[in-house]
Amino acid sequence: MRERDQENLDFLWHSFLDGDEKVFSVIYQQHINRLLSYGHKLCPNHEWIHDSIQEVYLDLFLKRKKLNGRKIENLKAYLFVSFRNKLLKKILQEKKFQALRLNGELESGLFQAEYNIQNQIVEFELSKEIKEALVKAVNSLPARQKEIIYLKFEEELEYSEISDILKISIDSARKLVYRALISLRKTLDPKMVQVLFYIFQKNNQLFVSMF
Template sequence: MDEVVFQRFVDGDDAAFTFIYNKYVDLLLQYGRSLGFEKEVLKDAIQDVFVKLYLNRRSLSEVRNLKYYLFRSLKNNLLDMLKVSVDTCSIDDYQYKFTIKWNILNELIAEEDKKEIEGKLNKLLSSLTGRQREIIYLRFIHELEYEEIASLMHMTIQSSRKAVSRAIGKMRKLKVAFLFIIICLW
């Protein structure tokens, strides 16, 4: 469905642009918040992403995965904004603060079990590094391919596969494999 709507947008259909905006604006906001950025900064960055998308629509026919393209655009935009705002330290010194909020649990489990599982899940996720949390989020929540994760995270494809594997291994070592199954089901 995304491919059809995106092609309509590229061909000049403004209603398709509105559909794309409405479908992805909240996901982009959640992703940006997970990266540790403030809501107001994110609103500006997301607006920039959609303005550039609209203005460059004719040159976007090579885009194969719209969600990935929007995530990458937002992250690049945020990193550019961060580079401008940081005078004295390298962008590599920026510490990942990636967090995940598990709203989907409300639909999957009974309320009395929710708090216990959320506590275990938060403990599990807190044992991962920010980059590992982000990679798990991109791979299992948004189902991005390893190639897309590699590009988004500025690493090789092999490194993205290793990072996912290491994060999963770390979660398994904590003997909470059932939480991993919940993550994979999303």
């Protein structure tokens, strides 16, 4: 998250904790679309997605006094973690997912929807063929790698925040991003790799090319 955006969010968050309930709607509007977008990539059930988001914000409002004594470094990451946990709980309760859960495969099977990177590449003067190749390459990644690419380069989350969301160590998060980038490098033409990595780098100051 960019520093100015983070400072603005911090201000709104502390204002809300101090009793200014009017800023709650602002916090809601700032994150609702991103949570919806993330949710649709994790699960096809729109009702579960909307219910989970409403539960997250209801908890946030009702438990704000308890949260006032808790240091939340990043509200955006906190919302993503809470939302993913609630949505995952609903998925686990569905019988058809029980076998996957018992086999320990559910986590790696999330994020099955296509990851649309069109919004990131629309401003670049690229041919239709190149754009289609980039989108296809990203969506050919395993679900887990696709999800972490989304969180890192579109949501611009820190590795520490991603580790909380995915329930993995920070080191594992770094390695997962590395493996995803290696996979993209093997799939794409070298020139396309440079284009894609430039797009990622443009929106993420922490991106360091390993190639």
